[in-house]
Structure formats: structure tokens, C-alpha cells
Amino acid sequence: MxxxxxxxxxxxxxxxxxxxxxxxxxxxxGDDATLLAPxxxxxxxxxxxxxxxxxxxxxxxxxxxxxxxxxxxxxxxxxxxxxxxxxxxxxxxxxxxxxxxxxxxxxxxxxxxxxxxxxxxxxxxxxxxxxxxxxxxxxxxxxxxxxxVGEALTRCGAQAGDLIAVTGALGGGAGGLALWQQGERDLTHPLLRRYLLPEPRLAAGLALRGLATAALDISDGVLADLAHLREASQVGADITLDALPLAEGLESLLGTEGALKAALSGGDDYELLVTLNAADIAKAQQRLASLGLTLTVIGHCCETLGISASGQRDLSRYVSGYAGWQHFSGETP
Amino acid sequence: MxxxxxxxxxxxxxxxxxxxxxxxxxxxxGDDATLLAPxxxxxxxxxxxxxxxxxxxxxxxxxxxxxxxxxxxxxxxxxxxxxxxxxxxxxxxxxxxxxxxxxxxxxxxxxxxxxxxxxxxxxxxxxxxxxxxxxxxxxxxxxxxxxxVGEALTRCGAQAGDLIAVTGALGGGAGGLALWQQGERDLTHPLLRRYLLPEPRLAAGLALRGLATAALDISDGVLADLAHLREASQVGADITLDALPLAEGLESLLGTEGALKAALSGGDDYELLVTLNAADIAKAQQRLASLGLTLTVIGHCCETLGISASGQRDLSRYVSGYAGWQHFSGETP
CATH class of the missing domain: 3.30.1330.10 (PurM-like, N-terminal domain)
Incomplete structure (x- = not known):
């Protein structure tokens, strides 16, 4: 021992x-405490x-x-x-x-x-x-x-009209967990890596300083984390399900429905969810591209509180099992 | 839930x-992290x-x-x-x-x-x-x-000749644990308080700034913690067992031998163990007295590495069960 x-x-x-x-x-x-120089x-x-x-x-x-x-x-x-x-x-x-x-x-x-x-x-x-x-x-x-001082990205700066975007791809955490449960143990598998070896997006956060109006990391799935952002900023959100960037291999593993559900409420992705003025999106995408990262627009903020979905798919189909769902009823907060 | x-x-x-x-x-x-202004x-x-x-x-x-x-x-x-x-x-x-x-x-x-x-x-x-x-x-x-900057108390400033002192009383943590194990549940009991509701000596630490040459808190018992100080400062220590300030009620609970053992190696006391130049001890005691705390000299630092005991009592009698003991053999490091 x-x-x-x-x-x-x-x-x-x-x-x-x-x-x-x-x-x-x-x-x-080695001493009782460590001394640091901020x-x-x-x-x-x-x-x-x-x-x-x-x-x-x-x-x-x-x-x-x-x-x-x-x-x-x-x-x-x-x-x-x-x-x-x-x-x-x-x-x-x-x-x-x-x-x-x-x-x-x-x-x-x-x-x-x-x-x-x-x-x-x-x-x-x-x-x-x-x-x-x-x-x-x-x-x-x-x-x-x-x-x-004054440059931190917080959750409370989003305004109606801002675009909502995410770094990288979603659902990989949940996909990796599913794979692990199926017995996969090869850590070079991209989905398993996403689950067990997530990469914190520090460089992306730095690059988005001065551009993002609000930001948080996606640890509980886009829906739950977006809810925190909506509440802190007092805005609503309209998202386009077809626009969600799914992790590579996720659809073939879980099917389209399963993949969307994983992206929306699977959690463990550790990507950044940000809001930006539409005028800044190109610049932000450019900065992230130089880091080898994508920044995908998945919707926009609106004045009506609550969450809604644009496009062909019905949001409610993908949120069963999402604990936060009972707080939403269509467009209401 | x-x-x-x-x-x-x-x-x-x-x-x-x-x-x-x-x-x-x-x-x-409520945000991802909290912002502080050092x-x-x-x-x-x-x-x-x-x-x-x-x-x-x-x-x-x-x-x-x-x-x-x-x-x-x-x-x-x-x-x-x-x-x-x-x-x-x-x-x-x-x-x-x-x-x-x-x-x-x-x-x-x-x-x-x-x-x-x-x-x-x-x-x-x-x-x-x-x-x-x-x-x-x-x-x-x-x-x-x-x-x-530069005023922190560390473990490595003790010099041969410095006095070794402790705040408050020792052995209360071990005494309280013994009481708890006997079924005592009254939190107003002084020894039980020492074990379950220890008081961090922040005011004492502040008061000893500029006076103590080294300091650490006593979490593992004087012997083990003094060993850390000796190693960090590269000094030896000679302590007087009869000088150890025992927590009130400790001797009647554990007997003299048990009380000394509790003080030396019982742990959980969270008093401060400090070294000071002999010229500063009165001033330090005065400052602590104004906080309602005692500062008791229990020995001094010496050039010969290792630990020894002055006075009538033999140190080795009280250190069985003290894991660090095998590293000591009388006066050697």
C-alpha cells in the first residue's frame, strides 16, 4: 500500500x-497550499x-x-x-x-x-x-x-435574432457509450474516442471571444444546454433539426432517429454551443476552420420564449426521455 | 429526486x-465557470x-x-x-x-x-x-x-536554533474519535467538537506572518507533520514530551500514555505547528493571546537531522503505530 x-x-x-x-x-x-501568481x-x-x-x-x-x-x-x-x-x-x-x-x-x-x-x-x-x-x-x-476583464463568454448575452451554432459534431458521446455497451473496446474508433477521450474546445473558445454573444459547453445534450442559455439570456430558440451536425458513423450505428436523439439529448459531447450576430458568423467560421474545426448554424434566437423547430421534422419526436421536456410545451417557456 | x-x-x-x-x-x-477578481x-x-x-x-x-x-x-x-x-x-x-x-x-x-x-x-x-x-x-x-507576495508561511524556512511551537491543544481529534466510538453523540462535548467541528486557525496564521520561519497544519499528528517540516527545511528536531499541550479532558479519557500518543500521532487536530526565532516567541504568543489562543513551545530545531526527545520520557514508547517511525532510529534521519 x-x-x-x-x-x-x-x-x-x-x-x-x-x-x-x-x-x-x-x-x-508539497506544501499545505500552492502559491500562484495570477x-x-x-x-x-x-x-x-x-x-x-x-x-x-x-x-x-x-x-x-x-x-x-x-x-x-x-x-x-x-x-x-x-x-x-x-x-x-x-x-x-x-x-x-x-x-x-x-x-x-x-x-x-x-x-x-x-x-x-x-x-x-x-x-x-x-x-x-x-x-x-x-x-x-x-x-x-x-x-x-x-x-x-470583460471578455469572458457567458450564458446571458444572447439576443433575439442571434444565430445559434455548435462546434464540431454532436451525438458522438452517446454513440460512443452505445458502442461501449455493445462491447467495443478499440479506443481508435472515432465514436468511442468521442465518449472516452473528449477534446475540450479551449482553442475554439478563445477564437470566439469578441464574436460569440453567449456560450456554454454541451455536456447534457443540445436541448438541455440550450435551455440553460435560453433561461440565462431570456430568449427563445428555433432550431432546424436537419441542420444538426451528426458525428461521423452515428447514423449508421443508431439510425437517423436514434442519431438525432443522441445529438439532441445524449450528452457528453463537450462541444461549444454559441450564439452570434449573423454578421459575425463567417468570421467565426473562418477562425475555427483555421483550428480544423467546423462551426455549424443550427437555428436562431427569437423573442418568444421556449423552443421550437423549423423544417420538416417534429421536435417532440426526439425528446422523449429528455428530462427537461416537461417544462416545454411547444412554444411556451 | x-x-x-x-x-x-x-x-x-x-x-x-x-x-x-x-x-x-x-x-x-450558474455559468460554466465563475469569474473572480484576485x-x-x-x-x-x-x-x-x-x-x-x-x-x-x-x-x-x-x-x-x-x-x-x-x-x-x-x-x-x-x-x-x-x-x-x-x-x-x-x-x-x-x-x-x-x-x-x-x-x-x-x-x-x-x-x-x-x-x-x-x-x-x-x-x-x-x-x-x-x-x-x-x-x-x-x-x-x-x-x-x-x-x-513573499509573505506566505512555508514548510522550508526553519533553521537550527528556532523554537518549535503549536497553537491550542493537541490530541483532541483522536480523543473525540475515541469518544464517538464509545457512543458519545453530544456535540457540545469539547473533545467531540475538536473531532467533528475543528476550527481552522486562519486568524493565527495571519498573526504569525512575519514571525514564523516555517508552518504547517497538524492533520496527521505532531510527529508525522514535524517530519514534513524537518524534511522540507532540512533540520532536525528535539521535542519535550512533557511540554505538549494536551486537550482538556484527554488524560482522564485516555490516560497519560494514551493522551501523549494521541497528541503525537493521533491526527485530526488542525492546529498549527510553527518554528520561530527565539527572539520572536513572546511577540507571537502575545498576538495569539489577543485571539484567545495559546502558542506553546514544544521543542527546538537542531542541525543533526532526525528527531529526538528531551526530558524524562522516552519518545519511542509513544510512536508504535506511527507509520513514519521506521524511518527514525533515535537520532538518525
């Missing part, structure tokens, strides 16, 4: 120490997310993916604010008795730390605090980013 | 919103602590105490840095199915939130982020404080 301090030092400190010094960290892990003229954006085994990821998920995913879902919140990620703290709870022996524990922890570190390095996010406790597997990640 | 967002709003947001505006919070809970010329001190049921607190602990304690142990790390606490984020994992019905859930959550809030308000610490997930009961708390 490894003691907490040894564990943190062995798996989580070494590769971070080098990057920490250049990232505003004046005192790294940049002048910036606001701090902070958020916390917990990933629990059997709730947010399967018990048999590869340790590398568990580490990656726990950080990714937290970073996704910074992306939605248009913030630059700088620091994170990680609270890992796990049960050493779950493993056959110390070697198995070591293998799991090493892969977990590798997944966490690879993503934190990709986004220049120094791990500045850690806690390891014994209990049911769960990971709490607090992320801290910076954004110039 | 309550949804996450409702739950956070219902139990954790209302009483915080008023205080948030005056505490550098420009955008409160003060100019200050370093941020950050730390994370997880409290797990059956590991850090008993399953039957009163909900008020669970909320208080989860925040207290995290704030204790800021106290040890001499930081002023400003913000916290809370990740609560709990299982609604554990409760008989929605009413029982409500009663627990309401008391939990009350315990958390009472302490956060006492220390002007705004709750700026929350996550509620389903799973085995556990609470992750990230705390953020501020300290003027």
Missing part, C-alpha cells in the same frame, strides 16, 4: 515540476467537476481514458468561458484493495496519470494541487483559467 | 449570492481536500458537522500558509437512495449546507463553484486564499 504523499509525488509531481515554474507557480505541490488585468475563471465511476465513466474504462476524461470535462467549462486554462487541482479517490496487487495498482495509476498529464500538457495547465484518498473511484478536478 | 442544478441552487446559492458581490466575484454559480500584489494560495465517509468522518456524523468539517480541513491548509481565505469550490458526491425519502434527503442537505455556510461566512469565504454528483458520500473542497 502506498501512502498518499508518496503516491502524489510518484505519479503526479515529477513531470509537472518543470512546467510549473514557467506557469506562474511559485511554490509547487496575471494582471485578468479575471480568474474557476470551475469544479467530479467524475464518478459507473456514473460518468464505466468501471472497465482504460485508466488512461479515466485520467484524460476527468480533466477534459472540467477544462470544457473553461473553454465555454473563452478562458485560457492555467492551473488545475485533482482529488483522486480510489480503493487500492480493488487491485490484485501493488503491481496492478501501479499499472493503473501510471496509465491514469499519463492520461491526465498528456491533456494537461497539451493545454499548458499545471497541476498545482492534489489529494489522494481511499474510497469508491471518483475524481474531482478544479480548473483555473484566465480571461481579460 | 432533485436534479443537480436545482440542488445547487436550492441549498448552496441563495445565502452566498449576497456576500459574493462584495468578495471579488463578478459572476456567480487582488493586485497578492499571490493566490490554493489547496484541495477530500473528505470521504467512513475514512474521514463516521457515516452517522451529523450533517451539519459533515459540511463544517469538509470545509474546515481545507481552510486549515490556507491557515498554515498565513493566507486570507477568499473563495471555495465544493464537489459533493452523495447517494439520494441512501435516504428514506425526499424529506429525509432535504433534512440532511439543509443541515449539511448550514454547516458549510456557517463556517464559510465566519471566514468570509464565498462559495464560487459547486458540483453535485451521485455516488458514495464524499466532499471535495478547493480553497483559494490570498497572501502578499
Amino acid at each position: 502506498l501512502a498518499e504523499f508518496d503516491l502524489i509525488r510518484r505519479y503526479f509531481m515529477s513531470s509537472q515540476e518543470a512546467s510549473a515554474a514557467s506557469n506562474g507557480v511559485t511554490l509547487g505541490c 496575471s494582471a488585468g485578468q479575471q480568474l475563471a474557476v470551475s469544479v467537476d467530479t467524475s464518478v465511476v459507473d456514473v460518468h465513466f464505466p468501471r472497465e474504462a482504460p485508466a488512461f481514458a479515466v485520467g484524460h476524461r476527468a480533466l477534459a470535462v472540467a477544462l470544457s467549462d473553461l473553454a465555454a468561458m473563452g478562458a485560457t486554462s492555467r492551473w488545475c487541482l485533482m482529488a483522486l479517490t480510489f480503493d487500492q484493495r480493488q487491485f490484485a496487487d501493488d503491481e496492478a495498482t501501479h499499472v493503473w495509476l501510471e496509465a491514469y496519470a499519463r492520461g491526465f498529464h498528456a491533456l494537461s500538457q497539451q493545454h499548458a495547465t499545471a497541476l498545482v494541487g492534489g489529494d489522494v484518498t481511499s474510497g469508491a473511484l471518483s475524481i474531482g478536478v478544479t480548473v483555473m483559467g484566465e480571461v481579460p | 432533485l436534479a443537480e442544478f436545482d440542488l445547487i441552487r436550492r441549498y448552496f446559492m441563495s445565502s452566498q449570492e449576497a456576500s459574493a458581490a462584495s468578495n471579488g466575484v463578478t459572476l456567480g454559480c 487582488s493586485a500584489g497578492q499571490q493566490l494560495a490554493v489547496s484541495v481536500d477530500t473528505s470521504v465517509v467512513d475514512v474521514h468522518f463516521p457515516r452517522e456524523a451529523p450533517a451539519f458537522a459533515v459540511g463544517h468539517r469538509a470545509l474546515a480541513v481545507a481552510l486549515s491548509d490556507l491557515a498554515a500558509m498565513g493566507a486570507t481565505s477568499r473563495w471555495c469550490l465544493m464537489a459533493l458526491t452523495f447517494d439520494q437512495r441512501q435516504f428514506a425519502d425526499d424529506e429525509a434527503t432535504h433534512v440532511w442537505l439543509e443541515a449539511y449546507a448550514r454547516g458549510f455556510h456557517a463556517l464559510s461566512q465566519q471566514h468570509a469565504t464565498a462559495l464560487v463553484g459547486g458540483d453535485v454528483t451521485s455516488g458514495a458520500l464524499s466532499i471535495g473542497v478547493t480553497v483559494m486564499g490570498e497572501v502578499p
Whole structure:
């Protein structure tokens, strides 16, 4: 059995120490708290997310993916604010008795730390605090980013007439989960990657600063997340179901109906949902294209509160099972 | 069953919103992340602590105490840095199915939130982020404080000749746990309070800024925590067992031997362990006295690494069961 301090030092400190010094960290892990130097003229954006085994990821998920995913879902919140990620703290709870022996524990922890570190390095996010406790597997990640005063993307700036757009493709999270449940374990499968190794859209959030009037990340499906945006901005939304960008391979896996349902209410996509003035959409699409990302218009904001659908398809067909649905009745809030 | 967002709003947001505006919070809970305005010329001190049921607190602990304690142990790390606490984020994992019905859930959550809030308000610490997930009961708390550049108390400034001192009294955490295990449930019992409702020594940490050469909080018992300080500062320590300030009622509960063992290696005391130049001890004691706290000299730092004991008592008698002991052999490191 490894003691907490040894564990943190062995798996989580070494590769971070080098990057920490250049990232505003004046005192790294090991003291009671870590001292950070926030940049002048910036606001701090902070958020916390917990990933629990059997709730947010399967018990048999590869340790590398568990580490990656726990950080990714937290970073996704910074992306939605248009913030630059700088620091994170990680609270890992796990049960050493779950493993056959110390070697198995070591293998799991090493892969977990590798997944966490690879993503934190990709986004220049120094791990500045850690806690390891014994209990049911769960990971709490607090992320801290910076954004110039007044430039953060919030949920409350959307106005009637604004276009509604999403980055990348939707439904991949739900599709990947379905695949996993069917026994697929090949992490190179694009849908499985979307579910287990989501990519937080930090670069997109940064690129949309100054253009998006509102933004949030899609963790619960477009319908539920759009509802948060509608409520915060006090606007209605009209979406075109045929315009939803579906993840590659999703229709062949789930059929058209299933794919639309996955995109609307499946969750776990971690794309950004944004609103923009129509005059800015081309510029925004151009910026995202330079990042290798699409930005697809899926509807527009309107004055009448509530949600409606344009086009041939009836929205209500796709929302059974969507818990938020009872709050909507056609066009009413 | 309550949804996450409702739950956070219902139990954790209302009483915080008023205080948030005056505490550098420009955008409160409800967006993807919260925006904070750090003060100019200050370093941020950050730390994370997880409290797990059956590991850090008993399953039957009163909900008020669970909320208080989860925040207290995290704030204790800021106290040890001499930081002023400003913000916290809370990740609560709990299982609604554990409760008989929605009413029982409500009663627990309401008391939990009350315990958390009472302490956060006492220390002007705004709750700026929350996550509620389903799973085995556990609470992750990230705390953020501020300290003027260069003034933080760290573990590495102790020098040979410095006095070693502790705030308040020791062994109360272990004594309270023993009482709890004996069936005591009266939270007005001083020892039980020390275990379930520890008071983070933030005011003491602040008062010791500029005086203490090193500091940390006592979470694992004086011996284990002093070992961290010795290692970080590369000094040895000589302590006088008879000088240890024992919590009131501890000796009558555990006997003299048991009380000393509780103080040395029981843990959960959350007092501060500091080193000071002998010339500063009177001033430090004066400052703490004005806070209603004692500061007791328990030994001094020496050049020879390792730990030794002065006085009539033999240190080795009290350290069986102390996991760190095998690293010590008398006077050697």
C-alpha cells in the first residue's frame, strides 16, 4: 500500500515540476497550499467537476481514458468561458484493495496519470494541487483559467435574432457509450474516442471571444444546454433539426432517429454551443476552420420564449426521455 | 429526486449570492465557470481536500458537522500558509437512495449546507463553484486564499536554533474519535467538537506572518507533520514530551500514555505547528493571546537531522503505530 504523499509525488509531481515554474507557480505541490501568481488585468475563471465511476465513466474504462476524461470535462467549462486554462487541482479517490496487487495498482495509476498529464500538457495547465484518498473511484478536478476583464463568454448575452451554432459534431458521446455497451473496446474508433477521450474546445473558445454573444459547453445534450442559455439570456430558440451536425458513423450505428436523439439529448459531447450576430458568423467560421474545426448554424434566437423547430421534422419526436421536456410545451417557456 | 442544478441552487446559492458581490466575484454559480477578481500584489494560495465517509468522518456524523468539517480541513491548509481565505469550490458526491425519502434527503442537505455556510461566512469565504454528483458520500473542497507576495508561511524556512511551537491543544481529534466510538453523540462535548467541528486557525496564521520561519497544519499528528517540516527545511528536531499541550479532558479519557500518543500521532487536530526565532516567541504568543489562543513551545530545531526527545520520557514508547517511525532510529534521519 502506498501512502498518499508518496503516491502524489510518484505519479503526479515529477513531470509537472518543470512546467510549473514557467506557469506562474511559485511554490509547487508539497506544501499545505500552492502559491500562484495570477496575471494582471485578468479575471480568474474557476470551475469544479467530479467524475464518478459507473456514473460518468464505466468501471472497465482504460485508466488512461479515466485520467484524460476527468480533466477534459472540467477544462470544457473553461473553454465555454473563452478562458485560457492555467492551473488545475485533482482529488483522486480510489480503493487500492480493488487491485490484485501493488503491481496492478501501479499499472493503473501510471496509465491514469499519463492520461491526465498528456491533456494537461497539451493545454499548458499545471497541476498545482492534489489529494489522494481511499474510497469508491471518483475524481474531482478544479480548473483555473484566465480571461481579460470583460471578455469572458457567458450564458446571458444572447439576443433575439442571434444565430445559434455548435462546434464540431454532436451525438458522438452517446454513440460512443452505445458502442461501449455493445462491447467495443478499440479506443481508435472515432465514436468511442468521442465518449472516452473528449477534446475540450479551449482553442475554439478563445477564437470566439469578441464574436460569440453567449456560450456554454454541451455536456447534457443540445436541448438541455440550450435551455440553460435560453433561461440565462431570456430568449427563445428555433432550431432546424436537419441542420444538426451528426458525428461521423452515428447514423449508421443508431439510425437517423436514434442519431438525432443522441445529438439532441445524449450528452457528453463537450462541444461549444454559441450564439452570434449573423454578421459575425463567417468570421467565426473562418477562425475555427483555421483550428480544423467546423462551426455549424443550427437555428436562431427569437423573442418568444421556449423552443421550437423549423423544417420538416417534429421536435417532440426526439425528446422523449429528455428530462427537461416537461417544462416545454411547444412554444411556451 | 432533485436534479443537480436545482440542488445547487436550492441549498448552496441563495445565502452566498449576497456576500459574493462584495468578495471579488463578478459572476456567480450558474455559468460554466465563475469569474473572480484576485487582488493586485497578492499571490493566490490554493489547496484541495477530500473528505470521504467512513475514512474521514463516521457515516452517522451529523450533517451539519459533515459540511463544517469538509470545509474546515481545507481552510486549515490556507491557515498554515498565513493566507486570507477568499473563495471555495465544493464537489459533493452523495447517494439520494441512501435516504428514506425526499424529506429525509432535504433534512440532511439543509443541515449539511448550514454547516458549510456557517463556517464559510465566519471566514468570509464565498462559495464560487459547486458540483453535485451521485455516488458514495464524499466532499471535495478547493480553497483559494490570498497572501502578499513573499509573505506566505512555508514548510522550508526553519533553521537550527528556532523554537518549535503549536497553537491550542493537541490530541483532541483522536480523543473525540475515541469518544464517538464509545457512543458519545453530544456535540457540545469539547473533545467531540475538536473531532467533528475543528476550527481552522486562519486568524493565527495571519498573526504569525512575519514571525514564523516555517508552518504547517497538524492533520496527521505532531510527529508525522514535524517530519514534513524537518524534511522540507532540512533540520532536525528535539521535542519535550512533557511540554505538549494536551486537550482538556484527554488524560482522564485516555490516560497519560494514551493522551501523549494521541497528541503525537493521533491526527485530526488542525492546529498549527510553527518554528520561530527565539527572539520572536513572546511577540507571537502575545498576538495569539489577543485571539484567545495559546502558542506553546514544544521543542527546538537542531542541525543533526532526525528527531529526538528531551526530558524524562522516552519518545519511542509513544510512536508504535506511527507509520513514519521506521524511518527514525533515535537520532538518525
